[in-house]
Amino acid sequence: MKLVNKFALWYLAMTSLVLLAGGVIVFRSVQHENDEEEVRRLRGRIEDARRMLKTGTRPDSLQSPNIEITEIDLAAPRIRFHVRDTMGWHSKFQGTERQIWATASYTIHGHHYAITAKDFAPEPEETLRGVVLSLSWIFFLLLVVVGLTSILISKKILSPFNQSLRVIQAFNLKQKEPIRLPETRTDEFKTLNTFLGKMTDKALHDYRALKEFTENASHELQTPLAIIRGKLELLLESGISDEQARLILSAHEAIERLSRINQSLTLLTKLENQEYEPHEPVNLSTAVHKTIFSLTELMEMKSIALETDIEENVFVKLHPALTDILLTNLFSNAIRHNHEHGTIKVKLNAGSLSIQNTGPRPGIPTEQLFQRFRKSNQSGDSIGLGLSIVKRISEVSRFSVCYQFEEPWHLLKLDFTADKLSVAR
Incomplete structure (x- = not known):
């Protein structure tokens, strides 16, 4: 009201x-x-x-x-x-x-x-x-x-308030200029506009500082990681014992894990800062086929059977840079948490994308799987950020994502109709 x-x-x-x-x-x-x-x-x-x-x-x-x-x-x-x-x-x-x-x-x-x-x-x-x-x-x-007076008051006296409300609703942290609020002679609205101006200016300043720090930290970490990775590879090629080789391989795997964590956290930060907005609809059918083809060898290594039901020319409004990341995380999760001679079922239509895979019962409550660094198998090679990224991409793209488990099937489902942004052509 x-x-x-x-x-x-x-x-x-x-x-x-x-x-x-x-x-x-x-x-x-x-x-x-x-x-x-x-x-x-x-x-x-x-x-x-x-x-x-x-x-x-x-x-x-x-x-x-x-x-x-x-x-x-x-x-x-x-x-x-x-x-x-x-x-x-x-x-x-x-x-x-x-x-x-x-x-x-x-x-x-x-x-x-x-x-x-x-x-x-x-x-x-x-x-x-x-x-x-x-x-x-x-x-x-x-x-x-x-x-009649309430209508006139709403149009005249409350006009500055309504204009300020529209400006705040359109406010985006990515904009470069501070917000411009309408002039008003009402003291209460002046106070409100002053507070909103200071709050948004601080938010913009903090966002830019955080964005700069994140980018710098991510960039600066890559150099020492690359140096350490190169040194370890040189050590592996030198005359060392088997025990030393195992220690070096373990260190190398830790470096690779640290690199993946850095990249994933950087991506999550960008997603939370809304740096990726949905663009024109992308052909999700084609993207799913490409992802499956790129991960075929991994499925063959675990003798995983693949069953697909993919409609052609399903277009979904999704940022192109996020499409590959989203699909790779979904399929990698289905492969990583599957067992030998397991099965993956993929179903895509204009309303949803669902990926089912066989696998052991989750080791934690299912509602915690989308949290950062929470994973079903704590001793596995997963860094625990894949589903967090999937959830954040879904929120940015205005999808809904859900997880269900009915032994032995794990189900991850993306619903494109949550905001009616899916278009079948």
């Missing part, structure tokens, strides 16, 4: 409470004023009747449906002016209606008269209906005004 809509709903909720409380106050005030006005009219009628009696007018000539004059005992105590609320028969409406009676007594020319004035008054239900109707129209007008 948009911020302006939340403000509008809160405003309407508060307004409803205020209108409800105000309605009760208005109802009581109007009802009180109506009753007071009616009492004043009845008091006036009684005063008029008293004056007429003082002038000698006969009491029976003053009698009417709204005035009653009764002579009472002269010794009876004087009746002070008082009012009572009752119900009376209304001949016009043929029903009982609310009626107010006012009574007082006076001694005039040696006679004691009780004068009663009465009249019909509006009932509370009638007043309540009028108040409710009025407040309903007020609330309806408020609803319309708030709705």
Whole structure:
């Protein structure tokens, strides 16, 4: 829900409470004023009747449906002016209606008269209906005004905020220039833009420093590794004993492993820094065939049988430089963790790529296999980064990747439909 809509709903909720409380106050005030006005009219009628009696007018000539004059005992105590609320028969409406009676007594020319004035008054239900109707129209007008105002506020007052939001959403660490946020005269938006500007500037600076360090470290490591590798190869060609040769071969394998770790970590860093964005769709069918052909000798060395179900001309939006890395890691994993005379099944269609291979049960929980340096066989020659790279490439390419094991089959599956970026041609 948009911020302006939340403000509008809160405003309407508060307004409803205020209108409800105000309605009760208005109802009581109007009802009180109506009753007071009616009492004043009845008091006036009684005063008029008293004056007429003082002038000698006969009491029976003053009698009417709204005035009653009764002579009472002269010794009876004087009746002070008082009012009572009752119900009376209304001949016009043929029903009982609310009626107010006012009574007082006076001694005039040696006679004691009780004068009663009465009249019909509006009932509370009638007043309540009028108040409710009025407040309903007020609330309806408020609803319309708030709705229109929220649209105008969203377009005008919140326009700088929405523009800043779009700029942040389009922000990319690879851009060279700092972000440019819209000008605004609102203090809160100025503070927000200042903070966003400082935050993105720092992020760009840190990204460039980290990128430079990673590139330099990767480059600088290659030189001593190459020197050590060359020296070990020279030692192998010199006159050494078998034990020395085994030690040198072990050191050489460690150097090769270190080189692979360096290259893999450098690749993961570049992937996490989003240096590879999906380009035009690549022909994954052709790439899978090429990868299988390049790894045929490795499969033959372990007598692994291959079963394929590959649709032709399956195009997937994937960075070309990542295609070979992704497929090589997937197939190498299926070969490395397979056993002698095992089987690999490959299935490719417009929606997914799945690679199944036989092999022993994983030595760690399957959900940890995509973590760095986590591998099923800790004593194997794998460096534990292959599936981490597969997962990161999948995330960059907006695929989903999953792993399942049902003995003796391991299944790695890439789903291209996660973001509808797969195109079959």
